[in-house]
Amino acid sequence: MHKLTVGVGFQPAPYPQMLGSCRTIGGRLGEKGIPLDSAFKICFTLMQQRKFSLFGGKLREAVTLSDVAREAGVSPSTVSRVINGTARVKPGKREAVLRAIERLHYHPNILAKGLAQGRSLTIGVVTQEISSPYYGEMLKGVEQALEKTPYHPIFASGHWRADQEEAALKVLVGRQVDALVVMDGSVPGELLLELVKTMPVVVVGRNIPGLPCLGIDNVQGALEGTRHLIELGHRRIAHIAGPQSHPDAIERLQGYREALQQGGIAFDPALVVEGDYLEPSGLMAVESLLARGALFTAIFAANDQMAYGANVALYRRGIRVPQDVSLVGFDDLPSSSYFTPPLTTVRQPGLEMGWEAARLVLALLEGRSYTPRNLSTRLVVRESTALLRSPGVRVPHAVP
Amino acid sequence: MHKLTVGVGFQPAPYPQMLGSCRTIGGRLGEKGIPLDSAFKICFTLMQQRKFSLFGGKLREAVTLSDVAREAGVSPSTVSRVINGTARVKPGKREAVLRAIERLHYHPNILAKGLAQGRSLTIGVVTQEISSPYYGEMLKGVEQALEKTPYHPIFASGHWRADQEEAALKVLVGRQVDALVVMDGSVPGELLLELVKTMPVVVVGRNIPGLPCLGIDNVQGALEGTRHLIELGHRRIAHIAGPQSHPDAIERLQGYREALQQGGIAFDPALVVEGDYLEPSGLMAVESLLARGALFTAIFAANDQMAYGANVALYRRGIRVPQDVSLVGFDDLPSSSYFTPPLTTVRQPGLEMGWEAARLVLALLEGRSYTPRNLSTRLVVRESTALLRSPGVRVPHAVP
């Protein structure tokens, strides 16, 4: 075991700009005659571990708080105090510290800070699918709310499966998040109740007794959406339901039924098809309705994505929306107002929900209390719904 | 300054379940007669700092690696070795350690690990807008690729503005990410070249000499999209361009022009309108084309979202797609196949791009080399394009 000096001067593929900026560094190696590429590996590993960084063209050690302290001629404690404003520091020294920070391009190591303070300044967010436009809006809300705070969100997806959701939670907790925001999902409430003993947990879109929950009234929303159709004269209204394993889907179905009841319309199970909240299932739902000869003049879908799918199915058959069949969605995704025809839908304020959830979490973290704004659904009437043309007349589409 | 004992037994708003699980703990306080709520705050703060956690109904210290070591009757080093598999450990002790971990419900503190190892096991991803369906796909790809690895992505958005993008980069670097994936954007290349001296950086959707880039051929894609229209007999093809500050938008415009040239069609600047990649701008673009009496039988939009907007504008005017005007987009967002009419578009493999970017980053982190799969665009012909009905005839829509 000797201390050897490794000269690095070659150029590995993806790092052409490294050429010329590496210089001879000391490394501990097991033997002489190290092949060049392993020498590079050592160099690279050191860099990665932040033992060194290439800066201004030459290799130097990463700058730490003590470096700043030395440079400014004060103790590390003082530097810490200046940075965090946790105690008064004489203006003179403060200036010196700030100048040193500037000069050395110092950036605090947030991991070290986290370790010392026992918190990570990170908030875990569990969504079902990060690429879904619905969660996209919520995440954007979270991101915005956290923007000016020292906290940063980190995401993990549950893919609408309780086990994966649980895994996502585990990952986030393992990453030492300071708090959790759980969006929808079907993970057992007990698990969350267990978690909340350790850190603040806010639930969005579900109601779990004992936890701060932020939800909309799905029953009411679905009721309004369906009522809108009834008011337009529709009586045979199909419902494309969400997966009945999800509470919100159940509630929306319930709202649909209540509206029917209020409108004096008998509930017909044959007009309800269960989907999975994704576009294809909306398409399939309409196909299956048509296939079994169901008669309807309007569709209320439990979310916009399924409404999109339904619309395609209708389009394929030459059934026009809204002239022949009216269509109502739920969510009001950003793209729904640019759908053709622009979709009438029950607006769910995704962005605001994300925002409020984040604000609430922040408040809990700081021990403040916070009453989130009321988040209610709102019917947005666009162009996918129309008065029933000839009330009482049978649906205008042929059954195959 | 006395050591006092604080009894906590009341119930602050959002934590009903805390009632009964708090018990008397020791805390250091400045004075006697502490009001109950500040007592709670202390308790809460301690919990947050993981000094304690409520577990099994009673307060206990958070379990650390040394606890496991003690429980298993070995040294911390050995526990570490068992957990990380970094060295051989006698089967007997290994078992003991594993049992102790099990028994104590031990979870390693990833922050401490990160600090000690000089890395965070975190990969920073800069997108333009987290809620955009296009980035959603890429993020999903990144998430998937990182799933079985110890790494986890963290996101920050640049909102299509160089300054915010730079801020996003700063945030991520400040969070000690081990590597960066930068998606599109317009942050100066030099900044990234500076960053790559510190950590691996992979760029998606842009080409910056000196950096590993993962991009598609925008020129070729746009060329194919436009050519498709030409092959259908269209000669007056409008283009809704992306923001010309973005390289990809420029390239797509170029592809459009090349296709025209190859088709022997003169380029008409009056048929090009610049948008901002969002739906409203697509709508505006068509409005403005119509307003100034431009004649066209087809539209090639630089992305799907603008195509959506264009489609609405056409729909409003009673101009039918594809009977009156053909429409081609770019991206192939998940929702485009459920658009009405299903959108013909140039597919950009968002998910794969995210995936490959993440794989590449992993390879760089591990010092391996990796050649990403070739990511090319592909024209997806759906139902928004059709043969020009009466070639040579003027556009079928009235100019207001």
Place this chain on the structure above:
DNA sequence: AGCCGTTTTGAAAGCGCTTTCATTTTTGCA
């Protein structure tokens, strides 16, 4: 039994920052 080369282990020194506690300096006032 004694010796040597492996394997296994544990002690201890960090990683970069915070925070307590004691010490030094400054200030206000007699």
Place this chain on the structure above:
DNA sequence: TGCAAAAATGAAAGCGCTTTCAAAACGGCT
């Protein structure tokens, strides 16, 4: 001018983990 109180500072002990280095245990020989 001197003294007590207040303000400012620094030394040092962690935070929970890794990793080096040296010591201990082991196994196979002679």
